[in-house]
Amino acid sequence: MNVCFISNVIYPFVTGGAEKRIHEIGTRLAANGHDVTVYGRHFWDGPKEITHEGMTLRAVSPNRELYTDDDGRRSIGEALEFAKDVVVPLRRHVDEHDVVVASVFPYFPVLSSKLGVLGTDTPLVTTWHEVWGDYWDGYLGHLAPFGKGVEHATARIPQHPIAVSELTAGRLGDIGPEREQIRTVPNGIDYEQIRDTPPAEDGFDVLFAGRLIEDKRVDILLRAFDQVAPEEATLGIVGDGPERSELESLADSLSVAERITFTGFLEEYDDVLAQMQTGSIFATPSTREGFGITAVEAMAAGCTVIGADHPDSAVGEVVGDAGFLADPTVEGVANVLDRVLAGAEPTTEPRQRAQRFDWDQVAEDALDAYTAAATDEW
Incomplete structure (x- = not known):
């Protein structure tokens, strides 16, 4: 053809x-x-x-x-x-x-x-x-x-x-x-590529990856992390965009500021995958996702995904019962993040779900x- x-x-x-x-x-x-x-x-x-x-x-x-x-x-x-x-x-x-x-x-x-x-x-x-x-x-x-x-x-x-x-x-x-x-x-996704990517030497407990625009609602994630993160837990924000300066200012104002890192845009795709391999939780409270590829990549790396329960987001459709959905509010994300940080696991193993993609x-x-x-x- x-x-x-x-x-x-x-x-x-x-x-x-x-x-x-x-x-x-x-x-x-x-x-x-x-x-x-x-x-x-x-x-x-x-x-x-x-x-x-x-x-x-x-x-x-x-x-x-x-x-x-x-x-x-x-x-x-x-x-x-x-x-x-x-x-x-x-x-x-x-x-x-x-x-x-x-x-x-x-x-x-x-x-x-x-x-x-x-x-x-x-x-x-x-x-x-x-x-x-x-x-x-x-x-x-x-x-x-x-x-x-x-x-x-x-x-x-x-x-x-x-x-x-x-x-x-x-x-x-x-x-x-x-x-x-x-x-x-x-x-x-390239499932084998993700599976075989070695973890980053300096990773984070909770990770977000994506363009820093308003719809991604990274501000909600920052505030939720500030509310429930246990001592020593870290949050990594991978990506860049027009909201970065405002989000960095917000992070600096939080009590956990020293445990939040903005990496900027990572030019090598493998570097993003390495961060996913290191993290245990991938949080994406975006309220507008036509699909949600980063959620699938994170599942393939073994992360527990927290997505937004929102009519404009297909992340719930993609993740199914291999992750968790949260109301896209500070309280909603904080409640689910607190449960997952405490050890809550999804019904389906994330890697198993990711293989179908x-x-x-x-x-x-x-x-x-x-x-x-x-x-x-x-």
Whole structure:
């Protein structure tokens, strides 16, 4: 099969969940004899088209900053530019591809991908990581109707939709395709890589890893840890983002300030895994998670995961009974954290749960979906 992915960012030159999914699925398909091409921005050195780990990487747009400088939000101009740039190259090569897979978010490249396949026999598969809905109100303010309109328009174009969780599938079904037409293929992990990663020399008892933005609710975790952490217990905050300075100021004001460490962004993925191997508790009180990959990674490392019991988070769906959910308040997280610190264990062993999300299985499920789209058996 000849599979083409559309993604403005390409792993490992840019690291993030959506681009890593493409990399992990794509490299496995390529290793099994399939032809894989990724259309993206020119984030690497050298020619615009290269072969990387068996895949063809085709730059159709120049390197550009993804986030705006003033508020750390994704640049709308960047998404529009890439959407414009990808149409002609995709159209030129579309007959070579059995299926075109476009990642959502952002939305504009999905719309341009549809233009690229229009009038051909090549189907468009979309991978939905989240459906924002009313989240647009807080993200764009008075411009929220624009964001919602683009999201709805993207959901309603003819496509073969894949959602990474049942939560996202349900929300997508509310605004676009019929629910029974949406397939669910989760994000994944390299289970053996995580299992074989040695622990860090300097680790923490409780760990958070992720982008430091408001929705992650790291402030709740800091205050909860301050309330219940036993003497000598440590908390590590791995990641960076626009909320870091404010969170560091909050941590400095707490009685356990000397036991809280902000590591910043760790460039090597293995360094994050090493921290998970060292910790015993992974706490992620995020109130907006389309999937929750860090929770799966932490389970594979043997951590007990504490997630948020919130309608906008799929972590509960992912963790199941291999972890715990807490009300995303200081009191709610403190109560569950106190129980786990005291030795409470989940019903299912975390590593056992994590194995079902291994990338080998995810790639197999994704290929089944791509094949169904290409053979009109969706």
